[in-house]
Amino acid sequence: MAINKIKYIRKLKKEIILEKDNPNKKFITNYKDIKKYFKYFNKILFKDKLNNFNDIKIRKINCSGQCVENTSYYKGTSFFVLELKPIYKNKLEFLNTLAHEMLHLWQMTIRHDNGTHNRLFFSFKSKFKKLNLSLSY
Secondary structure, three states, rough: OOOHHHHHHHHHHHHHHHHHEEEEEEEEEOOOHHHHHHHHHHHOOOOOOOOOOOOOEOOOOOEEEEEEEEEEEOOOOOEEEEOOHHHHHHHHHHHHHHHHHHHHHHHHHHOOOOOOOHHHEEEEEEEHHOOOHHHOO
């Protein structure tokens, strides 16, 4: 494991542990943090193989977040949209949600899976745990 990756992991784990100490501080979703943590998680969890989402939307939704695949049958292409809530209970909930949706993106784009909560999805549980994140439905 490269020294750079070890530093990345240590830095991210420290940030996540600090967020566990602030469970009541609301987090306002912003593009800067989405891009920052996407980069961290991509490097650590997905070995830099994940492409960015084609679009990111921050809007009121009835779930924590979602990775939506839009297909253009005319062009024969797919593009992926990340949808996140504008406000989370705390930053840790935001980080768990972002990593969770990135995993769905990885399933669909890298492994050409259907993107459901299946065995492939939950095979990342130990990787999430190493970063003090939780992987659930």
